[in-house]
Each structure stands twice: as C-alpha cells, then as structure tokens.
Amino acid sequence: MRMRTGGRFARATGLVVAVTLAVGAAACGDDDTAASDGSGGSVDLVAYSTPQEAYADIIEAFKADGHDGVDVSESYGASGDQSRAVEAGQPADYVAFSLEPDVNRLVEADLVADDWNSGQYHGMVTDSVVVLVVRPGNPKNIESWDDLIEDDVEVVTPNPFTSGGARWNVMAAYGAQIQQGRSEDEAQQYLADLFANVIVQDDSARKSLQTFSGGAGDVLLAYENEAIFAQQSGEDIEYIVPDDTILIENPVALTTGGADDQAAEDFLDFVYTTDAQRIFADHGYRPVVEGVAEPNEFPTPSGLFTIDDFGGWSEVSSTFFDPEDSVMADVERGIGVSTGG
Amino acid sequence: MRPGTGLGLGLATLYMSAIVLVPLGAVVWRSRGDGWSGFWHDVTTPEASSTLRLTVGVSLAVAVINAGFGTLIAWVLVRDRFAGKRFVDALIDLPFALPTIVAGLVLLALYGPESPLGVDLAYTRPGVVVALLFVTLPFVVRTVQPVLIELDREMEEAAASLGATRATIFRRIILPNLMPAIAAGTALSFARAISEYGATVLISGNLPFKTQVASVHIFSQIENDNTTGAAAVSTVLLLVSLVVLLSLDLVQRWAVRRD
Numbered sequence: 001m002r003m004r005t006g007g008r009f010a011r012a013t014g015l016v017v018a019v020t021l022a023v024g025a026a027a028c029g030d031d032d033t034a035a036s037d038g039s040g041g042s043v044d045l046v047a048y049s050t051p052q053e054a055y056a057d058i059i060e061a062f063k064a065d066g067h068d069g070v071d072v073s074e075s076y077g078a079s080g081d082q083s084r085a086v087e088a089g090q091p092a093d094y095v096a097f098s099l100e101p102d103v104n105r106l107v108e109a110d111l112v113a114d115d116w117n118s119g120q121y122h123g124m125v126t127d128s129v130v131v132l133v134v135r136p137g138n139p140k141n142i143e144s145w146d147d148l149i150e151d152d153v154e155v156v157t158p159n160p161f162t163s164g165g166a167r168w169n170v171m172a173a174y175g176a177q178i179q180q181g182r183s184e185d186e187a188q189q190y191l192a193d194l195f196a197n198v199i200v201q202d203d204s205a206r207k208s209l210q211t212f213s214g215g216a217g218d219v220l221l222a223y224e225n226e227a228i229f230a231q232q233s234g235e236d237i238e239y240i241v242p243d244d245t246i247l248i249e250n251p252v253a254l255t256t257g258g259a260d261d262q263a264a265e266d267f268l269d270f271v272y273t274t275d276a277q278r279i280f281a282d283h284g285y286r287p288v289v290e291g292v293a294e295p296n297e298f299p300t301p302s303g304l305f306t307i308d309d310f311g312g313w314s315e316v317s318s319t320f321f322d323p324e325d326s327v328m329a330d331v332e333r334g335i336g337v338s339t340g341g
Numbered sequence: 342m343r344p345g346t347g348l349g350l351g352l353a354t355l356y357m358s359a360i361v362l363v364p365l366g367a368v369v370w371r372s373r374g375d376g377w378s379g380f381w382h383d384v385t386t387p388e389a390s391s392t393l394r395l396t397v398g399v400s401l402a403v404a405v406i407n408a409g410f411g412t413l414i415a416w417v418l419v420r421d422r423f424a425g426k427r428f429v430d431a432l433i434d435l436p437f438a439l440p441t442i443v444a445g446l447v448l449l450a451l452y453g454p455e456s457p458l459g460v461d462l463a464y465t466r467p468g469v470v471v472a473l474l475f476v477t478l479p480f481v482v483r484t485v486q487p488v489l490i491e492l493d494r495e496m497e498e499a500a501a502s503l504g505a506t507r508a509t510i511f512r513r514i515i516l517p518n519l520m521p522a523i524a525a526g527t528a529l530s531f532a533r534a535i536s537e538y539g540a541t542v543l544i545s546g547n548l549p550f551k552t553q554v555a556s557v558h559i560f561s562q563i564e565n566d567n568t569t570g571a572a573a574v575s576t577v578l579l580l581v582s583l584v585v586l587l588s589l590d591l592v593q594r595w596a597v598r599r600d
Binding site: 084198323324333336 | 454550561
C-alpha cells in the first residue's frame with residue numbers, strides 16, 4: 001500500500017515535469033511556425049484545449065496534402081475563454097469550441113456568419129458521448145446512472161457554471177432520466193441527488209480528470225474522448241458507456257475574416273476529409289463523416305439523445321444554467337444549505 | 342523643487358496610472374454597469390455572499406498565521422546559526438517563482454486523497470488555507486528580515502544589563518521595532534490571499550457554498566457572460582483589501598510614533 005501511494009506521488013511529480021517540458025516544447029514550436037515563409041497564406045486556428053494533440057497531427061497532414069506553404073498559428077485554451085478572446089479581438093480564421101454557445105457568442109458579435117451551421121454536418125466536426133469513468137475492476141460496480149446516487153458513491157464532475165463542457169454531463173444525467181420515462185421533476189430530483197454525491201467541482205473538464213487520477217472519487221463524468229485520452233496516456237481507468245446518454249457535438253466555424261481566406265477555407269474542407277476524421281478518431285473523437293470509424297470502434301448507445309431533444313442550447317442555457325434562476329442554481333443552492341454553508 | 346523632481350513625479354504618476362490606476366478604475370466603473378441596485382444584487386446573491394465571506398475569512402486566517410510564523414522564520418534566519426541557512430534563505434522566495442497552478446498540483450499530491458504523509462486536506466477549508474499559506478509565505482519574512490538585520494543589538498544588551506528578561510526585551514524593544522514591517526507584510530499577504538486563483542482552484546474542489554473562493558466565483562460569472570457581476574464582486578474584494586491595507590498602515594504609523 002505504501003508502495004502504491006509512493007508511486008502516485010512519483011507520478012504527480014513526473015506530471016509536473018512533463019507539463020514543464022510540454023510548455024517548453026510549445027514555446028519552441030512557435031519558433032518553427034514563425035520560420036515558415038507563409039507564402040501559401042496563413043490560418044489562425046483558435047480552439048478549445050482537448051483536441052490540441054489531434055490538431056497537431058491534422059495540421060501536419062494538411063501541410064503534407066499540398067499546403068506546405070500555409071502558415072498555421074495555433075491557440076488553445078478553455079472553450080469559453082477562447083471564444084471571449086476572439087470576441088475581444090484575438091485574430092482568428094478558424095475556431096473550434098466544445099459547445100455551440102461559444103460559436104453563437106461570435107455570431108452575435110458579427111464575427112461568424114449566421115449560416116455557419118447550414119452545411120452538411122451542421123457545423124459540427126466531431127462527436128462524443130458522456131461516459132462514466134471508474135477505477136480499475138469497477139470496485140463500486142457502477143453500471144448505470146442509477147448507481148451514481150447510491151449513498152457510498154463519490155462522483156467527480158466539473159462545475160457547470162465555470163465549465164461550459166460540464167453542461168454536457170448535466171444534460172446527459174438529466175436526459176437519461178427522461179429517457180427512462182421519469183418526469184421532469186423526478187429528473188431534477190435526480191440531479192440534486194447526483195450533485196449531493198459530487199465531492200469536487202473543478203473549474204474545467206481536464207482538471208476533473210486530473211482530480212480523479214489523483215485518487216479522488218469513485219466515478220468521473222467525462223467525455224468519451226477524454227476517457228480514451230486518459231487511457232492512451234497510461235492512466236489506469238475503465239469507462240462505461242451508459243445505454244442512455246447524450247451525443248456531444250463539437251462545432252467549428254470560419255470567422256468572417258477567415259471566410260475570405262482561401263487557406264482557411266481549404267483547412268475547413270480538410271478537417272472533413274477521411275484522413276483528418278481518422279486522426280480525430282485515433283484521438284478518441286467520434287468522426288462525423290460516415291464510414292471513417294471501424295464498425296465496432298464507437299458503439300452507438302441504444303438510448304442516445306441530443307441537446308435538441310431539450311430545445312437546443314439557447315433554451316437549455318437559460319432553463320438549466322442561468323446562474324441565479326435555473327435548475328442547476330437551485331440544485332447547488334439546495335446542497336449548499338444541507339452542507340451547512 | 343529641485344530640477345528633475347517634476348519629471349520624476351510625472352513619470353511615476355504616468356506609470357502608476359497606466360499600470361494600476363486605470364485598470365482598477367475600469368473594474369470599478371464596469372461594476373456599476375447595472376446601477377447601484379444591480380451592483381448590490383450581484384454581490385448579495387447567495388453564491389456571491391457565501392464566497393466573499395469564505396474568502397475574507399480564510400484570508401484573515403492566512404494573514405494572522407503569516408504574521409506569527411513569518412516573523413518566527415525571519416528571526417531564525419537572522420539570529421540563529423545552523424547548517425544550510427543560506428539554502429533555506431534562498432528557498433523562501435520559491436513560492437513566488439512556482440506557477441501557482443503547479444503549487445496547487447503539488448499540494449494536492451502531498452495533502453490530497455493519496456497523501457504519502459497520511460494527511461488529507463483536499464476539498465476542505467483547511468486545505469484552502471494551506472494553499473494560501475504556501476503562496477504568501479515570503480511576504481512577512483521578506484519585510485521583517487531586513488529590519489531585524491538592521492536592529493541595533495546594543496539596545497537589547499543595554500536592556501539585559503538593566504535586568505530585563507528575554508521576554509521583556511522581546512515585548513518592549515524588539516516587537517515595537519518590528520511592528521511596522523510585520524504590519525506591512527501581513528497586509529500584503531492578505532491582499533494576495535484574497536485574490537488567489539491558481540493555488541486554490543485544485544485543492545478547494547470548488548464546492549459552491551463550501552469551498553468555492555471568490556476568484557472562482559468571479560470566473561464563473563465571466564463564463565456566464567456576466568462581466569458586470571464579475572466586476573462587482575472584484576470591486577468588493579478591492580474595497581476589503583483597501584480597508585485592510587489602510588488599517589494596517591495606521592498600525593505602522595502608530596508603531597513608528599511610539600518609537
């Protein structure tokens with residue numbers, strides 16, 4: 001037992017070193033892009049953080065595919081932060097976010113055309129689903145959403161008011177109840193019971209994964225691609241795809257500046273090619289283009305539903321996630337009272 | 342006025358304005374975006390008032406602990422001799438150099454659920470206090486240390502020769518001389534603790550009404566496109582810091598006048 005905890009600490013230390021090295025490598029990477037002559041035009045890519053590794057591979061493939069002279073600058077960060085940065089003036093041609101409201105913010109600012117989602121894939125470039133990540137061997141025997149509200153189960157999920165992505169988790173939990181024939185009141189009660197079991201509400205999805213890897217909790221609510229990423233990084237975890245869960249859809253768009261730019265348009269076309277979609281799949285995302293994924297690579301859950309089943313994001317944002325008057329504000333306040341403020 | 346003084350004053354004012362006054366003013370201005378009633382509403386929602394109470398409370402605790410232990414560390418570094426003293430002295434400033442998010446990560450590994458030391462403070466208020474103590478350690482140490490070095494030992498020796506006990510010497514001679522420095526360092530560590538984000542965000546667990554600190558609440562307001570609300574809560578933090586800084590400044594003046 002002592003050995004195991006020692007190993008955990010060593011791994012945390014290792015992670016600190018790895019993060020430092022990665023930052024250093026990223027800084028060097030900047031120099032490389034700057035060295036490109038940019039004669040084939042340039043693309044300013046602004047994206048949320050999780051697909052960073054996938055985009056690195058895709059950009060490489062894009063350049064190899066006859067766009068060698070295109071200068072691609074990359075910026076990654078929390079989805080909401082990135083969206084606000086572009087709204088405030090950060091140069092961007094191609095934007096990729098974890099959820100649609102972050103694109104809508106730019107549509108309202110006239111930075112993205114309002115027909116951005118009118119194409120064949122409705123503006124979505126990758127899909128995923130909300131899954132239940134558990135400890136090796138699934139010691140608490142977690143099989144379904146109902147198991148998460150048992151008394152002795154500790155759950156980790158990011159705070160839906162700080163993490164836009166955490167809202168997928170909440171809607172998956174809520175929608176699964178509706179899918180199982182429960183009423184809206186019962187589904188809200190389920191959210192209250194679920195969040196009473198939540199021991200940590202990190203400010204982002206990646207930090208939740210970090211918290212869970214650090215030993216906290218029995219179950220982590222996460223996106224399937226994050227669970228696959230964790231396994232690829234050597235984390236000792238398992239995950240369960242519940243029968244009833246939500247289809248996560250990640251949007252991309254060209255800004256009004258990028259739409260006039262041939263290189264940016266070429267890049268947008270390229271992310272829908274079989275090659276690029278395959279790269280996304282290798283990094284755990286469900287491709288939106290049919291026929292890219294292997295037949296059993298990403299099994300479709302029997303009770304899969306989408307955000308449109310609840311009226312779409314603009315409806316859901318105000319009903320569920322208004323900070324002062326919404327389903328989740330009531331849930332958090334209810335728990336706050338019972339835990340003694 | 343000597344020549345050049347006007348230029349120096351002008352440059353200092355310009356610099357202060359550009360770097361500090363205008364940004365702070367913009368925050369306060371922004372907080373009034375919805376009028377006074379909007380401001381009042383933003384800072385009195387159950388979430389905001391709970392998070393402000395928690396933050397001010399833990400920051401006060403951190404400031405008091407720093408005042409005591411920071412002075413003790415400065416004392417040991419100046420007056421005691423031990424092997425590795427220079428190394429420890431250099432170590433004091435490291436919390437400033439380490440990115441606070443890394444500090445949070447390390448503290449969580451050491452005092453979290455998988456603690457090799459068997460101490461689990463993660464997701465509790467004491468955990469938040471420990472994280473803040475880590476990042477604010479240098480303030481009191483570094484303000485008290487130089488004063489202690491400069492302190493005239495002959496005063497102490499004179500007192501001792503007149504029969505004063507060590508406790509009396511400390512209370513009547515050393516402490517009054519250190520008071521201004523302790524007050525300044527304490528004020529700095531309070532102001533820093535009240536606004537810290539990186540170090541606390543991991544170890545606090547961000548449980549609303551329980552361990553969510555004000556800076557995380559402010560972030561959630563920004564995430565919800567309520568920048569006015571974010572500015573309002575920030576303004577309250579600024580006002581609280583201002584009150585604490587001013588009152589500790591009064592303590593300094595009072596201590597100096599007693600000299």
